[in-house]
Amino acid sequence: MTLQYTALGDSLTVGVGAGFFAPGFVQRYKRKMEEDLQQDVSLVVFAKSGLKTAEILEMLDQPFIREQVKKADVITITGCGNDLLQSLDIYEKEQDEHVFWEASSHCQKNYSDMLARIEEIKGAEHSNFIVRLLNLYNPFPNIELAEKWISGFNRHLKQLETAPQIKVIDTYAVFKGHEREYLSFDQVHPNGRGYEAMAEKLRAAGYGPLDN
Template identity: 50%
Template sequence: MGRSYVAIGDSLTVGVGARLFGGGFVERYAAMLEKRLHMPIELSVFAKSGLTTDAMLLLFKRTDVRCAIEQADIITITGCGNDLVQAVQHEKEGVDEKELLLASMHCQANFTEMITEIARIKRGQKQHYAIYILNLYNPFPNIPIAERWLQQYNHHLRILAAKPHVEIVDVYRVFKGHEKEYLSIDQFHPNHKGYEAMASALFQRSSE
């Protein structure tokens, strides 16, 4: 009997920026789990590049997604990076910093709704399950406003860890000071080293 792992998210869950063979953090983490547990991991990925948290929330209406969540022992979620990019782009055009705060609050509200929806799907189940939300690293370390927003966002994201079954994986701390080493040629998505670091941080968090 194996374990079931569902990965939901944006381009980070897709693995954009990784080498063709090896995959992103999702495949690497699944491989780490298989090695540790000595059993197969059934992996289901529901992700697409460019998804905002609004679009991710719509995934939960799909029957295939709900069925996969119902069976899942482990669920990972990445998101809000695209919400951040939109807000930063607006900021460069002279929009008030409130734009960033609103984006942050909107992401957190959507994450809360996702967690609530997972709880609804799993209501009545006795099997243990865990939800791991990966926080955001800073692909714009030279934009002070982005750094400030990210720290604030990641700080508030920790509140979600108070909910049952939810853990936060601190990707921000792992990437801090290693941006050149961990980012791909597009200077936004992780490269294979970055995804390996993300998978290791997730594996360590899920092993505690």
Template identity: 40%
Template structure:
């Protein structure tokens, strides 16, 4: 184990918090940190800045708190989970008004917020080398056509950020599709332990360049 440690910062919503498993069980953050340590053979210190129910706007606001600002400056590895709550809130509005424009607007705003989140991180991170890992959204409601359409549209806009330097997007949609019963907790919205492990695996498979080799 190399004694030159890396710092991992996990930012986001309930997925980063680890909702869906028992309090002391690992979520994807803990699994991903473990996998990363094994692959890179370096100690990795991690911290979370996350809260359940956070939207992309909330995540952007988090990055302006003094503690998160300091954490970003020192981070070598950053993961972000955001967007699910933007769509859930829009879906509630859609069900009230039956206006698909509400969902389109939410996706557009989420994309703008994501862009600002990445700008903020690029502006703050003072490390010579750092990697940013985003996740697209899986669909916990595969039987609802409008949900699938909205999530696919959201994912198309998030996947574009994968073209930026040091940024890659893990395809959770593909991982969970057809495996919802196996990977989601009893409530059916958040992952269970298997689901969080698969999330971490999808992130790990994106690689660790420039830290490898």
């Protein structure tokens, strides 16, 4: 039997920063899954650089994407990095910390709505699937506010976990102290080593009901 893997998200799901034709975490995770579960994995990716969480949520209204989500055994979602970057820009102009907390609660609500939408698409008859939400790492460790904002957002995201089916992957811990080693030349996106470390973190979370 072939497992279906649907990846949703922003530039991290696209694999920006990995290098020309090099795989991001999605393709690496797919390979690890095939090794670990001894099954073929079929992958579809719905992602675009620059997407905010509201736009990722909107994708779940598109019939073709809904069809792929319905069939999926494994779903990964990356998001909120662009919401953060946008609020940084606004903060630089307005110097009002409030923009961060607004963006954070907006992201949290969108993630919560994404999970509700996935549940609705799946329906009661589909319970044998896993969802992996990747939390935010901090590419700006020297900006105190960014650190505070990202930590706060990650704490809230963690509350959406219902292990083993829905797990939050601690991407933050993967990059903390390894920014120089794991970030690409743009200092925002991961490089190949960063994506490999993300895929390993996903692998370490196990496969829940798929492992039986």
